[in-house]
Amino acid sequence: MTQRNRPLGPMTKAIHAGEGPDPATGASAPPLHMSSTFVTDQVAGFSAHDLENGPEGFLYARWDNPTVAMLEKKIAAMQGTEACLCTASGMAAATAIFLTFLSAGDHVVVSDVSYAGVAELARETLPRLGIEVSTINMSDLEAVAAAIRPNTRLIHTETPVNPIGRLTDLAAVSKLAKEAGALHSCDATFASPLGMDTVGLGVDLTMHSITKYIGGHGDAVGGAVAGRADLIAKMRAEASIHHGGILSPFNAWLIARGASTLPLRMRAHQVGAQAVAEWLESHPSVTRVIYPGLASHPQAALAAQQMSNTSGMISFQVGDAAAGQRVAQQMIDRLQVIHYAVSLGHHRSLIFWMETAGLMETSFRLEGAQLDAYRAYAGDGIFRLSVGLEDAEDLIADLDVALS
Ligand SMILES: *Cc1c(COP(=O)(O)O)cnc(C)c1O
Secondary structure (H helix, E strand, O other), rough: OOOOOOOOOOOHHHHHHHOOOOOOOOOOOOOOOOOOOOOOOOOOOOOHOOOOOOOOOOOEEEOOOOOHHHHHHHHHHHHHOOOOEEOHHHHHHHHHHHHHHHOOOOOOEOOOOHHHHHHHHHHHHHOOOEEEEEEEEEHHHHHHHOOOOOOOEEEEOOOOOOOOOOOHHHHHHHHHHHHOOOEEEEEEOOOOOOOOOOOOOOOOEEEEEEEOOOOOOOOOOOOOEEEEEHHHHHHHHHHHHHHHOOOOOOHHHHHHHHHHHHHHHHHHHHHHHHHHHHHOOOOOOEEEEEEEOOOOOOOOHHHHOOOOOOOOOOOOOOHHHHHHHHHHHHHHHHOOOOEEEOOOOOOOOOEEEEEEHHHHHHHOOOOOHHHHHHHHHHOEEEEEEEOOOOOHHHHHHHHHHHHH
């Protein structure tokens, strides 16, 4: 007997969720609907507040578009949530979370190390709007607990954190958020939906820059937030319909094409990164490697418990800032396969030097114990290496020439 009602596996979901043969043409591949408006047979209101009781089907692309909706269903299925909202970029996804769930007088606890744009948004923009912000080392659970105030509405984590690969115990932070009556949002871009069961770990809103692993090919910018249907509906009304930061249908179509192979790619990213990380760890010019799949990761036990795929992101050091700058120049001059460029999660490998002093002046501004905790992972600076899908031997040969 075949079992029709068993849950679909992750590969099947990535390929089929949100899609189906086109009823009009029978096309097997999903169509690209660029239409900004949709002919309707219903008399509808034109307010975001009409969303819940709005018309069946589509009205206007800032509300909803069939190609974007297809990608939203696919990401929700992969992340295991009821719903998903796609946005113009990962930054638009972070902004959507903050500006939907925070108002003047509210307090938010944000990871003291996070994607630079998120760090600057939290430190510069939110206080300007009357929102109180605490930036906390999320690997220090006592510090997270101590930061919570009666008006704390949101705790925003990121794990593994960009760019140093430090981890946050999501189940523990979810518990603290729940006790405080706050939402827990997590930027899971580094891990991808395949890396962590954020829903099982109690996260309310899982955010991704889909420019990275979900799209996976470095040719489209986008963002996503996955979570409960009521939370996502609130975000759609605020962030899409009012703020207007919607994903283009063309980008949604490209990113959905990439997302179909995400489980396969994540497995290959992990295998490649493990091989490169182990090789880097044995290289005489490399003084420190941080990768969640290495036994030497300071939080290896948490990685094993929380991550089902350790992804392709490696951080490594080559000594002090002067050594880092010298090796960065060698990489720019000598790398033939790996691109010296920002961004991550693509099929092409990417590497970039990130000096601690510069990041502290601009994005993070950490001092005292928080700066010491950063330096425990990054020293004077790190190379952030996004291991792509090339043959690991070719990446190793490329790095060997650049490091010597
Ligand atoms: C890239 C990135 C972002 C921002 O995403 P964009 O698509 O570039 O706007 C947010 N968080 C993390 C962890 C990222 O790596």
